[in-house]
Amino acid sequence: xxxxxxxxVATVDPHGREHTTGYVLVGDDGRIAAVxxxxxxxxxxxxxxxxxSGCLVTPGLVNTHHHLYQxxxxxxxxxxxxxxxxxxxxxxxxxxxAEIVGAAAGAGLGWLALSGCTTSMDHHxxxxxxxxxxxxxxxxxxxxxxxxxxxxxGSMDLSRxxxxxxPDHVVExxxxxxxxxxxxxxxxHDPSPDSMLRIxxxxxxxxxxxxxxxxxxxxxxxxxxxxxxxxxAETDDEEEFCRKQFGCTPVEYAERVGWLxxxxxxxxxxxxxxxxxxxxxxxxxxxxxxxxxxxxxxxxSARVRELIDHGVPVGLGVDGAASQEVSHLGAELRQALxxxxxxxxxxxxxxxxxxxxxxxxxxxxxxRADDLGSLEVGKLADLVMWRLDGLGHDGIDDKxxxxxxxxxxxxxxxxxxxxxVVERGExxxxxxxxxxxxxxxxxxxxxxAG
Ligand SMILES: [Zn+2]
Numbered sequence: 085x086x087x088x089x090x091x092x093v094a095t096v097d098p099h100g101r102e103h104t105t106g107y108v109l110v111g112d113d114g115r116i117a118a119v120x121x122x123x124x125x126x127x128x129x130x131x132x133x134x135x136x137s138g139c140l141v142t143p144g145l146v147n148t149h150h151h152l153y154q155x156x157x158x159x160x161x162x163x164x165x166x167x168x169x170x171x172x173x174x175x176x177x178x179x180x181x182a183e184i185v186g187a188a189a190g191a192g193l194g195w196l197a198l199s200g201c202t203t204s205m206d207h208h209x210x211x212x213x214x215x216x217x218x219x220x221x222x223x224x225x226x227x228x229x230x231x232x233x234x235x236x237x238g239s240m241d242l243s244r245x246x247x248x249x250x251p252d253h254v255v256e257x258x259x260x261x262x263x264x265x266x267x268x269x270x271x272x273h274d275p276s277p278d279s280m281l282r283i284x285x286x287x288x289x290x291x292x293x294x295x296x297x298x299x300x301x302x303x304x305x306x307x308x309x310x311x312x313x314x315x316x317a318e319t320d321d322e323e324e325f326c327r328k329q330f331g332c333t334p335v336e337y338a339e340r341v342g343w344l345x346x347x348x349x350x351x352x353x354x355x356x357x358x359x360x361x362x363x364x365x366x367x368x369x370x371x372x373x374x375x376x377x378x379x380x381x382x383x384x385s386a387r388v389r390e391l392i393d394h395g396v397p398v399g400l401g402v403d404g405a406a407s408q409e410v411s412h413l414g415a416e417l418r419q420a421l422x423x424x425x426x427x428x429x430x431x432x433x434x435x436x437x438x439x440x441x442x443x444x445x446x447x448x449x450x451x452r453a454d455d456l457g458s459l460e461v462g463k464l465a466d467l468v469m470w471r472l473d474g475l476g477h478d479g480i481d482d483k484x485x486x487x488x489x490x491x492x493x494x495x496x497x498x499x500x501x502x503x504x505v506v507e508r509g510e511x512x513x514x515x516x517x518x519x520x521x522x523x524x525x526x527x528x529x530x531x532x533a534g
Contacts, residue, residue: 085117086110086502087127088469091136092483095119095459096143096443100436102484108141110465114278114501119459138473139496140483142439143458144202144466145413146446149313149351149372149401152206152222153180155188156527157406166319166381166407170249173406177210178254179533186221187519187526192405193229194511194519199412199492202466202500203446203456204231205401207313207351209238209288210254211264219268223281230505230513232279232466234450236286236313237268239301242294247329249291258297261287262304269308277455278464278501282310289315290337291325298341311347311451313372314338317360318352319383335360344369349449351401353391354384361387365394370449373441375423376410377403385423388441389432399446414470415492417442435488469497471509 086109093106103121109131111117118124127133161172189206196204206222219235226233239261242248248255256264265285273283285305287293293314305312317323317334326334335356338344344363349370356364364371373386391398400420405411417438424433447457455464470493472478472486477493480486487493498506505512511519 085112085128085131086134086499087124087131088134088136088141088497089123091469092140093119093459094140094142094439094484096440097458097460108459108467110499110502112502114465114503116459116461116463116465118461134469134497136469139469139471140487141459141467141469142487143443143456144468144498144500145200145442146399146450146457147196147201147204147401147413148349148399148446148449149374149403150192150204150206151208151404151406152189152192152225153177153185153208153210153218154404154406155192155523156180156184156530158409160406164381165321166383167249167321169381169407174250174254176530176534178212178251179530180210180212180215180218182216182218182221184526184530185218186225187522189222189225190228190514191519191523192411193226193231194514194516195411196402196413197229197231197498197505197511198495198509198516200414200468200470200495200498202231202468202498202505203234203450203452205234205236205284205313205450207236207238207286209240209286211256212254219272223272226281228514229511230500230503232500234282234284236284237265238286238288239265239297240288240292241297242292246294255292258294261297262300265301266304266308269310273308273310275309280501284311284313286313289322290329290334291322295341298343302342305347311349312343313349313351314343315352316350317355318378319381320355323355333357333360335363339363347451349397349399351403352378352383352386354378354386356387361390361394361396364391364396368395368397370397370399372401372449373398373420374401374403374408375419376416377401377408379419379423380408385427387427388420388424389428392437397445397448398441399449400442412492413442417488421488435482435485438488439484465499465502467499468495470494471496
């Protein structure tokens with residue numbers, strides 16, 4: 085067992101319980117055995133004790149939108165809109181292979197863990213014909229870091245010749261994409277409550293996927309009991325594409341193809357009118373809010389206050405590292421707060437609500453709220469101990485405010501199912517220099533092949 089003591093604790097439970105000085109006791113089953121103020125009444129012999137003085141313990145952060153492969157193409161198309169950025173990068177991504185994706189995923193997930201993330205999804209939708217098993221490569225990378233992983237089997241089947249945005253050579257045949265998606269679920273998906281690996285179905289976006297693939301992907305996911313994810317309402321260009329191609333808004337299109345429901349979470353949701361927000365709320369459709377990526381691409385800012393007020397499950401996402409080079413989930417707490425306030429004033433979001441988005445909100449998007457997202461007895465021991473007594477944070481007495489308003493905090497300890505993945509700001513299961521070197525080689529080989 086592990087006992088974290090003498091720490092500030094923000095449980096993010098339904099009552100918002102916090103302890104100025106408290107403890108979390110983690111059982112050998114990888115779940116939380118006790119959490120509270122002061123000291124625990126009984127600590128079994130042999131328990132590892134961790135002194136949390138100067139630290140805040142929160143639930144581990146949940147990343148609800150990412151493209152790990154993009155670590156290999158950071159720093160490109162720096163001043164483009166989404167469509168300009170995509171058309172620059174598609175030809176490069178067409179040369180991806182399993183080694184490049186594995187290297188990028190290792191670097192991306194290692195960096196995420198160091199930023200306080202204990203569960204991440206990944207949206208992978210580029211499957212070059214001779215690229216090898218790229219999904220297996222990123223799953224192996226997640227195992228090597230130790231984070232909980234929800235990769236999605238993405239797809240694109242609408243290329244330029246059919247009116248889509250991607251070039252012909254990066255899309256798949258519709259039936260092949262569906263068959264490969266079903267095979268990925270059969271091979272990898274673990275529905276158990278302790279699951280470290282779940283698959284979701286994720287056609288890429290309205291402008292890169294046919295209507296038939298959207299509809300049949302939804303049918304497949306529901307037949308298999310897995311979740312659905314896609315990009316929606318990210319930019320004005322997409323809105324214009326949907327109006328021209330389908331005669332409706334992106335959310336009306338999603339409704340038409342069976343893509344609203346509590347088993348669906350959508351990336352971005354930036355350009356939503358009142359009726360779209362009401363539809364998402366009424367159907368329980370989630371949104372992965374990616375404020376830094378939206379700002380980097382100049383896509384706009386999501387109406388996150390209104391989404392929350394309509395009961396929409398909202399989580400945070402760093403999005404791919406090529407559209408948001410920081411890729412730091414801890415930093416996204418502040419970006420979400422600032423984005424809400426830049427739209428709606430200083431009352432639009434507080435530090436605790438930002439933390440809820442990054443934890444329980446993300447767990448709801450991924451369908452894991454029963455087991456993740458808050459520090460409650462019986463839930464999985466996925467937690468982060470943030471160091472807040474250094475130069476950057478000391479003197480901010482409200483520790484949740486220090487975490488969200490202050491600079492990104494060092495992760496002193498991150499547990500996934502009670503197992504350490506970060507200790508004293510270092511990865512436990514992998515070496516950051518090795519990850520960097522492998523990713524550097526992958527990036528160079530990808531760029532030089534063009
Ligand atoms: Zn994305």
